Amino acid sequence: MGTKILLPALSPTMEVGKIAKWFVKEGDTVESGDILAEIETDKAVMEFEAISEGVVEKLLVTANSEPIAVNSPIAIISGEDDQTANTDPPTDQDEVAATVQEETASVRVPPQVPKEKLSEEIALENVSFKSQTFREALRDAMAEEMERDELVFLMGEEVAEYEGAYKVSQGLLEQFGSKRVIDTPITEHGFTGLGVGAGFAGLKPIVEFMTFNFAMQAIDHIINSAGKTLYMSGGQMNCPIVFRGPNGAAARVAAQHSQDYAAWYSHIPGLKVVQPFSAADAKGLLKSAIRDPNPVVFLENEILYNRSFDVPELDDYTVPLGKAKIWQEGTDVTLVSFGIGMSHTLEAAQELEGLGISAEVIDLRSLRPLDKETVVESVKKTNRCVTIEEGFPVCSIGNHLSYLLMQEAFDWLDAPVTCCTGKDVPMPYAANLEKLALVSVPEIIEAAKAVSYWEK
Amino acid sequence: MVKKTVATKPKETKEQLLKLYSEMLLIRRFEEKSGQLYGMGLIGGFCHLYIGQEAVVVGLEAIAEEGDKRITAYRDHGHMLACGMDPNGVMAELTGRAGGFSKGKGGSMHMFSKEKNFFGGHGIVGAQVPLGAGIAFADQYQGNHNVTFTYFGDGAANQGQIYETFNMASLWKLPVVFVIENNQYAMGTSIKRGSSTPDLYTRGIAFGIRGEIVDGMDVLAVSKAGKKAADICRKGNGPYILEMKTYRYRGHSMSDPAKYRTREEVQQVRKQQDPIDSLRDRLLNWKIASDEEFKEIDRSVKKKVNEASEFSQKSPEPDDAELYTDVYL
Numbered sequence: 179m180g181t182k183i184l185l186p187a188l189s190p191t192m193e194v195g196k197i198a199k200w201f202v203k204e205g206d207t208v209e210s211g212d213i214l215a216e217i218e219t220d221k222a223v224m225e226f227e228a229i230s231e232g233v234v235e236k237l238l239v240t241a242n243s244e245p246i247a248v249n250s251p252i253a254i255i256s257g258e259d260d261q262t263a264n265t266d267p268p269t270d271q272d273e274v275a276a277t278v279q280e281e282t283a284s285v286r287v288p289p290q291v292p293k294e295k296l297s298e299e300i301a302l303e304n305v306s307f308k309s310q311t312f313r314e315a316l317r318d319a320m321a322e323e324m325e326r327d328e329l330v331f332l333m334g335e336e337v338a339e340y341e342g343a344y345k346v347s348q349g350l351l352e353q354f355g356s357k358r359v360i361d362t363p364i365t366e367h368g369f370t371g372l373g374v375g376a377g378f379a380g381l382k383p384i385v386e387f388m389t390f391n392f393a394m395q396a397i398d399h400i401i402n403s404a405g406k407t408l409y410m411s412g413g414q415m416n417c418p419i420v421f422r423g424p425n426g427a428a429a430r431v432a433a434q435h436s437q438d439y440a441a442w443y444s445h446i447p448g449l450k451v452v453q454p455f456s457a458a459d460a461k462g463l464l465k466s467a468i469r470d471p472n473p474v475v476f477l478e479n480e481i482l483y484n485r486s487f488d489v490p491e492l493d494d495y496t497v498p499l500g501k502a503k504i505w506q507e508g509t510d511v512t513l514v515s516f517g518i519g520m521s522h523t524l525e526a527a528q529e530l531e532g533l534g535i536s537a538e539v540i541d542l543r544s545l546r547p548l549d550k551e552t553v554v555e556s557v558k559k560t561n562r563c564v565t566i567e568e569g570f571p572v573c574s575i576g577n578h579l580s581y582l583l584m585q586e587a588f589d590w591l592d593a594p595v596t597c598c599t600g601k602d603v604p605m606p607y608a609a610n611l612e613k614l615a616l617v618s619v620p621e622i623i624e625a626a627k628a629v630s631y632w633e634k
Numbered sequence: 635m636v637k638k639t640v641a642t643k644p645k646e647t648k649e650q651l652l653k654l655y656s657e658m659l660l661i662r663r664f665e666e667k668s669g670q671l672y673g674m675g676l677i678g679g680f681c682h683l684y685i686g687q688e689a690v691v692v693g694l695e696a697i698a699e700e701g702d703k704r705i706t707a708y709r710d711h712g713h714m715l716a717c718g719m720d721p722n723g724v725m726a727e728l729t730g731r732a733g734g735f736s737k738g739k740g741g742s743m744h745m746f747s748k749e750k751n752f753f754g755g756h757g758i759v760g761a762q763v764p765l766g767a768g769i770a771f772a773d774q775y776q777g778n779h780n781v782t783f784t785y786f787g788d789g790a791a792n793q794g795q796i797y798e799t800f801n802m803a804s805l806w807k808l809p810v811v812f813v814i815e816n817n818q819y820a821m822g823t824s825i826k827r828g829s830s831t832p833d834l835y836t837r838g839i840a841f842g843i844r845g846e847i848v849d850g851m852d853v854l855a856v857s858k859a860g861k862k863a864a865d866i867c868r869k870g871n872g873p874y875i876l877e878m879k880t881y882r883y884r885g886h887s888m889s890d891p892a893k894y895r896t897r898e899e900v901q902q903v904r905k906q907q908d909p910i911d912s913l914r915d916r917l918l919n920w921k922i923a924s925d926e927e928f929k930e931i932d933r934s935v936k937k938k939v940n941e942a943s944e945f946s947q948k949s950p951e952p953d954d955a956e957l958y959t960d961v962y963l
Contacts, residue, residue, distance in 0.1 A: 368798025375768020
């Protein structure tokens with residue numbers, strides 16, 4: 179009886195992968211450390227080694243076939259029993275797989291997403307769509323803008339030869355060359371300042387942060403240099419720069435790598451701040467951000483990178499900064515969110531429908547400028563509001579929305595605005611604690627029920 | 635203090651030499667006037683005077699070419715005057731008036747002129763250094779043969795971002811001349827108390843950046859070294875470091891009593907190394923210019939400064955509506 183070899187998770191957010199190439203064939207004898215295969219993950223192609231000796235009895239998956247889920251069996255190796263992580267335990271394998279699934283359920287299981295509506299400025303007739311990941315949409319946005327304007331260039335750690343730590347800049351080096359796709363040393367403070375200077379001098383830099391957590395080393399240049407110079411120069415010197423990269427929690431990367439900076443940057447006059455949820459918005463908003471003459475902080479999300487959405491097949495699809503999108507119309511409660519928060523919100527809205535609560539779901543998309551009107555109008559209709567975000571609760575985007583609604587829709591509110599946020603703690607590592615720290619679907623449902631005075 | 639004053643007749647023309655003198659004097663008188671206006675409450679906030687350091691920026695601007703860029707920190711009045719920005723607009727910015735270069739919204743530390751390629755005027759110590767490298771990057775990207783003069787002080791030389799910038803500037807051969815204005819005091823901390831090594835230009839060695847010490851009190855020495863450094867950068871062999879040994883006569887800012895050094899120390903530098911006096915003495919000795927010519931320059935500089943002072947007080951405060959303009963383009 180051989181040991182089943184399972185497809186390993188090779189990154190914190192990997193859900194599926196495929197065998198790019200087998201290095202062994204059936205009947206081969208392998209030793210610990212031998213390379214069995216190359217596995218293509220959501221970010222890279224990685225070698226996968228045998229962890230014990232034995233004979234390859236069967237290869238269960240052919241190379242370059244469709245992606246399969248993490249923990250699916252890929253081969254059977256006979257020989258010494260081995261019960262380490264990447265082999266199938268002799269007892270209940272389904273239970274183990276289920277545990278892995280459950281640990282990350284709050285972030286990994288995509289809800290049913292309603293069909294995305296296009297911004298009103300796009301004519302709906304004759305527009306075809308293609309399914310594209312968030313990651314591919316970002317790449318296409320950059321490629322299209324670089325094609326369109328010589329002054330646009332991309333710089334950051336591992337953006338060129340490695341093609342992006344999260345594969346977002348795949349193919350760009352080949353397409354545009356090393357003059358315009360520039361690998362920097364690991365030196366956030368320095369290369370951010372350098373990018374801002376290049377922006378002052380007329381270029382249109384896209385500065386990629388491997389994650390926004392690292393941008394804290396460079397925050398002086400984002401705020402003091404990029405954000406304030408137009409004002410301090412009496413309107414003479416603008417900085418047409420985009421700071422982009424993954425923001426917020428990924429999965430199990432703990433406190434220093436899991437933080438949502440939406441509220442931080444939204445605090446600053448002079449910066450624009452965007453946090454898209456869908457791939458279509460990611461593409462349209464990034465293109466607008468690159469063309470914008472002001473500094474734009476463009477907050478992406480690692481978990482969303484691999485999600486597919488319908489993206490309109492248009493030569494030049496842009497989405498205006500500062501405009502929210504109503505994903506779903508409703509009459510009983512307004513749910514306002516952005517970025518990954520939208521994922522939980524849409525799922526909650528579906529469950530609420532089952533309870534007879536009709537939720538209107540608004541994706542802010544841009545946090546600065548903020549589309550106050552859309553939120554206020556919606557609340558005047560539903561009389562109730564729940565805000566949803568992944569960031570910390572103190573001085574959150576939701577706090578600001580609550581204030582705006584008190585000022586502008588006080589007489590329409592039938593219940594206090596409730597803010598669902600991440601918890602007021604540094605992100606813990608343990609899977610159960612991380613799940614507790616993140617904003618969750620049940621919390622949103624409870625909040626919506628509470629503001630609706632819902633009784634069974 | 636290095637003592638390397640150019641003692642032989644220079645190759646500059648009489649006109650060029652008198653221009654150097656006149657520009658240094660303009661900065662000196664302008665700064666004295668700024669000090670006065672500060673005392674009268676017409677200039678507020680922080681105000682850092684350039685008195686004593688005039689030779690550095692005037693010497694370098696003399697060899698700058700059309701299209702070259704410059705960026706510095708907050709002791710920036712001299713840089714602006716030397717690159718040709720109108721003294722009226724600079725002074726009116728100091729007084730926070732609509733006629734200032736930033737319409738009164740930047741103040742002493744934050745002024746810019748796109749027209750003159752002056753990129754500020756930055757209030758955060760050291761932040762201008764990667765910005766300067768980025769400006770040079772833009773020139774390289776666009777195939778221009780221009781250089782960016784990136785100024786910073788001996789205090790900023792201890793900021794980490796300087797070394798992040800050195801690394802990238804050397805790696806990518808950026809056309810940037812790093813000008814360390816070593817006036818020997820980082821606010822109140824003398825270089826001996828703040829730097830592990832006495833010669834700041836040597837800090838480029840680890841990154842493969844060449845550099846040298848220059849007598850920053852001698853405008854002719856500054857020009858000579860600046861020309862060499864800029865040529866190296868223009869040819870694609872940059873960056874280059876010039877450590878200008880200089881001295882500021884006044885406190886760090888207007889509110890600094892300067893108790894960290896003796897009056898005698900300041901007096902000695904003034905007497906023996908003053909950049910303006912030493913150039914005048916040499917020009918007189920070499921019989922290049924006469925007393926009368928210097929007096930004429932003095933009169934014309936004084937007039938310019940008085941005009942600037944008057945303009946800066948007559949110019950109205952910015953309109954209230956300006957509060958919300960220029961946040962976004």
